[in-house]
Amino acid sequence: MKPLLRNCLLLVLMLSASALALSIRPTQKIAALGPAIDLGTIIPREFGDWREEQHNFVQMVDPQQKEVIDRIYTQTLSRTYVNSKGYRIMLAIAYGDDQRDSMQIHYPEVCYPAQGFLLKNKEKGDLITEGGIIPVVRILTSLGQRDEPITYWTVVGDTVFQGGLQKKLAEMRYGLNGKIPDGMLIRISSIDSDTEEAYEIQANFANQMLAALAPGYRHKINGNL
Template structure:
């Protein structure tokens, strides 16, 4: 047997010998984590659509109902988009922009925007984002009275806003957003709902139902909100029952 050189302890240890023994275990665990993440992504990839062959919003929402009828109006409505998206980023497949008037001369602007496929990065825009992007300041925002309709057993939760135009004057806004069967909620809740639907193999549709009225002074907002609430109730009731699923569900 050969003797161990006296300076063996002082010799440098080769780099390969210094690799921690747990490195292979760590690599295997990392690979398993990546495989699990890939499996989750595959499971979350929707393979069905929530709604296809949807009816035309322009056709199913009447131009005349109750005491309201569509009128020509030169007022430019606030766009339902934020104004910064590319065509690919627009969440809507159908939009309707109209102005209605009643026998007393009250005028209400209606904006409807429906998208067949709501995704994490492309979904219905909230008016409190769109209005400031187009020159309005949000002065008040809060929950509006839930709107009762024949189409739903429970009232529809809504949001009401008072905005001020850059050039003067105000605009009262009332709206709801439906994504799939979910109403209201913030952006995080919408993302979570869309993710849950994805795990079930569904891509939810989404709609913005918005009405607004131009006002000379902010004090007119309460009466305006009451009028818009009545308008929305009458409008939903006037839509054929077979097509109401676009607006309420």
């Protein structure tokens, strides 16, 4: 093949690839298709046996520096709740209306060690709720004498994921349909040396919180179960 013809063919292929990439470039945020997200309003300050503790006695761990959080997330919510027995739960929710490669959610097993915590264990599990089963990740962290078991799950669009591959495939599926998915990370933790007890109480907390949400928002947080 003559060099001129070969170069022309390469140019045509490059232009075609660019046109295809542009044609399937996602442009519509799915966050704009549903009810507006206002975490402070969506999540009740009291539900079941839990109420927000106005004066937090527990130091909550910030998953990233403020400037990074402001860049990645559209909204964040951090509260401490206490039940009738005095047990405290720390709830943190991070929401981003643009869940693409440059705006990826940061996970607790990365954020906690970055702040000096020791990651002692990580396992996948199921959170059984009245609305269905939510696949979650449970990790155990420690800082000095402080043990902090954590339960969290991630939602992209309308699906909960435990693994990065499934999450990436969902993002690609939305992208091929011209849509930009939103994402949410829900983290529940407590300072407790009894890990099994902590996870049990965290499951109870999650159930009561989800039951108190309006159906539309419940589906947004539990992956449309």
